[in-house]
Amino acid sequence: MGLIERVLTVVFGGQNNVVRDTVEVFRENAEAGAQRSAGVQGQAMTQYGAEFLVPRRGGFDRFMDGLNRLPRPALALGTLGLFVSAMVEPLWFAERMQGIALVPEPLWWLLGVIVSFYFGARHQVKAQDFQREIVSSVSRVPEVLRNIGEIRALRSDSVAVADTAPDAALLAGTTEPTGNAALDAWQQSRR
Template sequence: MGLIAGVFELLFGGGRNVVRETAEVFRENAEAGAERVVALRGQAMNQFGAEFEVPRKGGFDRFMDGLNRLPRPALALGTLGLFVAAMVDPLWFAARMQGIALVPEPLWWLLGVIVSFYFGARHQAKVQDLQRDISVTMMRAPQVMANLRALHEMRADSPGAADPGPDAELTAEVIIPDENPALEDWRRLQRA
């Protein structure tokens, strides 16, 4: 019995566990690893919390904090609003998009630079020929005006919107009513 007790004393005695210590060389102790993760997370939370420990003294600080939180939701909600507007009133939306077609290319680049700087981009560089872009935009103006007139004529409330024009075949097709089984059933019930 003394030999077995001596082996156990060697392996587990003296407040040590040689087997555990040897195994931890090859595999992390899960309990100790979890304790380290908890400590790391606690330190990170303390660091994040320290950022907000500075008291905001004036209304200007609160105003700027609120203002800094507006652009992302405004852009997201504005984009969704454009989709809704396109579905609700396509002609109104198309007229607005024709107006956007007149925005000169340099302004689009300027908007892109402002937005990219706001959202963290370090730089945006492209060589632009301002006069060429403005002239191309101005050459689009007559087409945009023609498109706006065509869109205005397509509105349901504009006079003559349903006029087939000089096309005789189209006029004949418009005059001939389509078959409507539901309407015929209703008329039959009304006569009876």
């Protein structure tokens, strides 16, 4: 009996459990892993909490922090506003976009430099493209003015906006009632 007891004590009992030690080579001890995970999570929460402990600052500092948080939401909401205005008032939107087409390329580059500087990016431009885009913008002025005139002529309050002109077939087509298959079928079912 002493021999079996000694073998079982070596394998399962005492300070060194051979089976446990062998299994832990291939599989993590769940209890020890949970303790390590709790320690890591506690340290992370302590670090995150320390980031939000800000010393009291004056009114000017709080105002400037608020002001620095405005550009990104303003750009995002302004872009969404442009989409909404394009759907709600397309003629108004088209007139504004024609006006934007007149903005010379150097001003767009300047705006890009300002915005990219604000957001910490670098902006580079090439001298040949700079001159070419200025000439291109200026050459589009007559076309833009013509487009604005055509857009304004499309307004619903313009005189004779729906005029059929000398097209007799179109005029006849606008004055004759057209058939409605669903209405005809409903009227047949009621008879």
